Amino acid sequence: xxxxxxxxxxxxxxxxxxxxxxxxxxxxxxxxxxxxxxxxxxxxxxxxxxxxxxxxxxxxxxxxxxxxxxxxxxxxxxxxxxxxxxxxxxxxxxxxxxxxxxxxxxxxxxxxxxx
Amino acid sequence: xxxxxxxxxxxxxxxxxxxxxxxxxxxxxxxxxxxxxxxxxxxxxxxxxxxxxxxxxxxxxxxxxxxxxxxxxxxxxxxxxxxxxxxxxxxxxxxxxxxxxxxxxxxxxxxxxxx
Numbered sequence: 001x002x003x004x005x006x007x008x009x010x011x012x013x014x015x016x017x018x019x020x021x022x023x024x025x026x027x028x029x030x031x032x033x034x035x036x037x038x039x040x041x042x043x044x045x046x047x048x049x050x051x052x053x054x055x056x057x058x059x060x061x062x063x064x065x066x067x068x069x070x071x072x073x074x075x076x077x078x079x080x081x082x083x084x085x086x087x088x089x090x091x092x093x094x095x096x097x098x099x100x101x102x103x104x105x106x107x108x109x110x111x112x113x114x115x
Numbered sequence: 116x117x118x119x120x121x122x123x124x125x126x127x128x129x130x131x132x133x134x135x136x137x138x139x140x141x142x143x144x145x146x147x148x149x150x151x152x153x154x155x156x157x158x159x160x161x162x163x164x165x166x167x168x169x170x171x172x173x174x175x176x177x178x179x180x181x182x183x184x185x186x187x188x189x190x191x192x193x194x195x196x197x198x199x200x201x202x203x204x205x206x207x208x209x210x211x212x213x214x215x216x217x218x219x220x221x222x223x224x225x226x227x228x229x230x
Contacts, residue, residue: 001206002199003183003190006175026173026199033202034223035150037173058141058152060121060219062177068118075118084117084141087148091116104175106221108149 002030006039019046019095028109035108042066042093042101050092057085060104065097077103117145121154134161134210143224150223157181157208157216165207172200175219180212192218 004025011021023039026032039062042048050069059068059082066077068085069092076096077083085091095101119140126136138154141147154177157163165184174183174197181192183200184207191211192198200206210216 001183001185001190001201001204003192004197006195006197025175025197030199031201032173032199033171034225035173035221037175037197037199037221039175056148058147058150058221060140060152060154060175068116070116075116077118080121082119082121082140082152084145084147084152086116086146089116104219106150106152106173110149 002026009039011041014040014048017047017049019043020048022105032109035106038105038107040093040103040105042095044095044098044100047092047094050090052088052090054087055108055110056087057083057091058106059083059085062102062104064095064099064101066101066103067094067096068092069094117141124154126156129155129163132162132164134158135163137220147224150221153220153222155208155218155220157210159210159213159215162207162209165205167203167205169202170223170225171202172198172206173221174198174200177217177219179210179214179216181216181218182209182211183207184209 129135
């Protein structure tokens with residue numbers, strides 16, 4: 001069993017997305033058997049990549065406001081909202097407010113891309 | 116892609132643990148491919164079962180205060196803290212404060228028990 005404060009985990013920049021960073025809370029390196037728990041932080045005016053990958057996201061919004069883009073369609077998200085992004089769905093998290101957007105984002109260990 | 120407010124998902128009582136409830140946000144029924152995202156809520160004075168099971172938990176505390184019991188050892192948790200409970204580790208989440216304890220808790224779909 002391991003316990004830590006999320007904010008003690010370094011926020012690693014997301015390549016190609018200035019203002020977006022990921023804290024990898026639990027990964028295969030920690031012995032996590034099947035999925036990784038991350039907190040993603042997006043500064044005001046910034047966004048995560050507009051992309052797709054062959055694995056899912058399960059998301060829970062902690063603070064701030066987001067537009068979750070599903071292709072051209074936007075879903076408004078606020079704290080307490082949750083999303084399931086299925087494998088191969090094109091998606092993007094856009095910070096839609098004046099504060100930092102923070103959300104939990106879980107991915108399986110068996111994946112073919114880095115974020 | 117699916118989006119919803121966590122609080123619209125019914126809080127199901129945890130059998131044998133009065134004051135503890137689980138909101139199953141995304142599960143196999145929703146098409147989740149490999150893990151389930153839940154929010155667990157524990158009322159003041161209550162706790163989750165003191166148990167072990169052959170799959171892991173990855174946890175992020177949203178609100179309230181917890182004692183996460185590792186056998187007889189207690190880890191104090193507050194909002195922004197995160198925990199990795201490994202398969203077969205005996206554990207229990209005790210509400211250690213005056214407010215409702217709420218935390219995100221992720222489990223793999225391939226598991227042998229219910230919570």
